[in-house]
Amino acid sequence: xSEKIAPVRVxxxxxxxxxxxxxxxxxxxxNFLFARQQGGQFxxxxxxxxxxxxxxxxxxxxxxxxxxxxxxxxxxxxxxGPFGPYRQSERKQIYLDHAxxxxxxxxxxxxxxxxxxxxxxxxAQQKRKETPLYDGRCRDLPLEEAKARVAAxxxxxxxFRTPHEGTTTATDxxxxxxxxxxxxxxxxxxxxxxxxxxxxLAASVDDHLMQVSHVIRGSEWLPTFPIHAMIxxxxxxxxxIYVHLSVFLKPSGKGKMSKRESADxxxxxxxxxxxxxxxxxxxxxxxxxxxxLMGWSYDDHTEFFTKEDLIEKFSLERLNPSPAAINFTKFDxxxxxxxxxxxxxxxxxxxxxxxxxxGYIVDDDEKxxxxxxxxxxxxxxxxxxxxxxxxxxxxxxxxxxxKLLIEGLSAAETAxxxxxxxxxxxxxxxxxxxxxxxxxxxxxxxSGLKAGQVFGMMRIAITGQRVSPPLFExxxxxxxxxxxxxxEKAVELLESMSD
RNA sequence: GCCCCCAUCGUCUAGCGGCCCAGGACGCGGCCCUCUCAAGGCCGAAACAGGGGUUCGAGUCCCCUUGGGGGCACCA
Numbered sequence: 162x163s164e165k166i167a168p169v170r171v172x173x174x175x176x177x178x179x180x181x182x183x184x185x186x187x188x189x190x191x192n193f194l195f196a197r198q199q200g201g202q203f204x205x206x207x208x209x210x211x212x213x214x215x216x217x218x219x220x221x222x223x224x225x226x227x228x229x230x231x232x233x234x235x236x237x238x239x240x241x242g243p244f245g246p247y248r249q250s251e252r253k254q255i256y257l258d259h260a261x262x263x264x265x266x267x268x269x270x271x272x273x274x275x276x277x278x279x280x281x282x283x284x285a286q287q288k289r290k291e292t293p294l295y296d297g298r299c300r301d302l303p304l305e306e307a308k309a310r311v312a313a314x315x316x317x318x319x320x321f322r323t324p325h326e327g328t329t330t331a332t333d334x335x336x337x338x339x340x341x342x343x344x345x346x347x348x349x350x351x352x353x354x355x356x357x358x359x360x361x362l363a364a365s366v367d368d369h370l371m372q373v374s375h376v377i378r379g380s381e382w383l384p385t386f387p388i389h390a391m392i393x394x395x396x397x398x399x400x401x402i403y404v405h406l407s408v409f410l411k412p413s414g415k416g417k418m419s420k421r422e423s424a425d426x427x428x429x430x431x432x433x434x435x436x437x438x439x440x441x442x443x444x445x446x447x448x449x450x451x452x453x454l455m456g457w458s459y460d461d462h463t464e465f466f467t468k469e470d471l472i473e474k475f476s477l478e479r480l481n482p483s484p485a486a487i488n489f490t491k492f493d494x495x496x497x498x499x500x501x502x503x504x505x506x507x508x509x510x511x512x513x514x515x516x517x518x519x520g521y522i523v524d525d526d527e528k529x530x531x532x533x534x535x536x537x538x539x540x541x542x543x544x545x546x547x548x549x550x551x552x553x554x555x556x557x558x559x560x561x562x563x564k565l566l567i568e569g570l571s572a573a574e575t576a577x578x579x580x581x582x583x584x585x586x587x588x589x590x591x592x593x594x595x596x597x598x599x600x601x602x603x604x605x606x607x608s609g610l611k612a613g614q615v616f617g618m619m620r621i622a623i624t625g626q627r628v629s630p631p632l633f634e635x636x637x638x639x640x641x642x643x644x645x646x647x648x649e650k651a652v653e654l655l656e657s658m659s660d
Numbered sequence: 661g662c663c664c665c666c667a668u669c670g671u672c673u674a675g676c677g678g679c680c681c682a683g684g685a686c687g688c689g690g691c692c693c694u695c696u697c698a699a700g701g702c703c704g705a706a707a708c709a710g711g712g713g714u715u716c717g718a719g720u721c722c723c724c725u726u727g728g729g730g731g732c733a734c735c736a
Binding site: 174175176178208210211213214272276279283287290291292293294318333336339341342345346347349350352353354355357359360361363364379380381382383384385387405407408410412413414415416417451454455456458460461462463464481482483484485486487488490491492493494495497501537538539540541549598601605611612613614615616617619620626627628629630631632633 | 666
């Protein structure tokens with residue numbers, strides 16, 4: 162009675178030819194979220210059948226940054242699993258066997274045409290404004306003859322025998338049925354002359370063998386996915402459910418990001434490469450939230466999502482098929498949002514390396530947590546921390562003495578104020594912000610000046626900055642001795658100015 | 661050139677025939693709060709690409725145009 166529901170098995174299948182970027186990270190994320198939500202498995206498969214484009218180390222980099230993003234997998238080259246190996250270069254024979262099966266079934270054939278001849282054919286067709294397709298010279302070679310030539314060691318490839326008439330319809334979950342005319346489909350190469358399978362064969366075979374239930378991947382596969390469906394059908398296999406994601410466009414929305422533009426981005430503190438994002442001050446929580454929302458939505462008002470929220474709320478049905486322009490401004494906003502969602506100890510640990518990198522010695526954990534407390538709501542990126550709070554770690558602060566001057570007051574008058582403040586602060590039993598602020602307010606009141614004027618001068622004297630975290634909280638962290646010493650220094654500076 | 665896909669504020673999007681003189685978010689402008697900067701709160705400007713249909717009724721369905729994207733390799 163009850164239909165057996167196949168378990169959800171999805172995969173992220175990058176080729177080790179470059180860095181993990183926003184687009185591929187999102188594909189990985191969606192697959193991961195869906196698997197976790199459905200209680201299924203998430204497979205990591207390395208598609209390294211192109212030896213020419215192989216980049217050493219790229220695979221390990223994928224592991225590193227996927228893990229940093231909080232995306233983990235159940236099966237993969239590094240983890241193993243019941244359907245391995247998970248690196249396509251190690252599955253060569255599997256593809257060869259399947260290609261042979263297709264040949265025996267009449268769905269594929271050996272082709273002995275040289276790349277040079279193919280190029281000539283293609284050029285001739287283009288000159289005639291025809292769709293460039295294989296001209297079928299080897300398509301109807303008697304199988305026995307072809308086999309004999311292969312046995313004799315003749316260089317060859319294996320091609321798929323695409324029907325010339327009719328149409329093929331395959332279904333994309335987001336777009337519905339997509340029908341293509343078979344006469345416009347090429348007899349694609351399944352196995353290259355180096356004996357390695359091409360993507361279309363390898364991915365189809367692996368998706369079936371690894372029992373992948375949903376193929377969630379980029380839309381660059383949309384034009385060829387009917388061929389993938391045909392390959393499954395040729396074997397007599399059931400096709401997985403296909404979900405083709407939209408592409409990311411550059412911020413202007415006009416076209417996708419070029420290599421040059423990607424490189425230029427980093428100058429503005431942005432990047433499409435995940436590897437750059439950590440040192441740029443982004444937290445993985447924000448990255449995940451942001452990219453999840455480029456092409457998926459939950460309802461008409463919820464936008465803040467943790468990983469757990471996403472696992473719970475994600476759904477394939479709410480995926481959006483239209484291309485999305487990358488909006489880094491919103492990314493910055495999400496970064497701030499997620500930084501504010503961190504607890505103080507966590508934040509302290511995350512800003513520590515940024516202080517270190519700026520040359521500050523961070524040896525007091527308690528102090529760092531206090532700094533995290535007052536920094537949290539004003540950080541847009543973790544990298545802002547040393548810029549905003551470096552003065553906490555400096556023995557001596559330097560600033561332009563003139564900045565101490567209270568507007569409308571002379572140097573002597575400002576010095577008098579500073580002296581009073583210094584004396585008041587020096588007489589305090591401690592520098593707790595709630596015990597230092599009230600008497601300071603009284604002093605400001607008596608001076609007839611505005612709080613902003615007096616505190617502005619103190620801010621320069623104590624932090625060396627015009628803009629800083631809240632003054633009294635900062636003073637508490639700095640400590641009475643240093644605060645008083647810095648005030649006294651300010652008095653000296655002001656007095657020397659009034660000479 | 662051919663094929664496929666997409667089309668709501670500048671951007672990300674909600675909207676699956678009447679709830680929409682179109683809602684949210686980022687950004688932008690203003691105000692409030694305020695020791696600076698933020699954060700937060702409130703208010704505001706800002707969109708259904710165009711044209712035909714279908715229907716009592718269209719942002720929502722169909723067609724065309726336009727625009728954008730992707731693909732057309734012994735790359736993935």
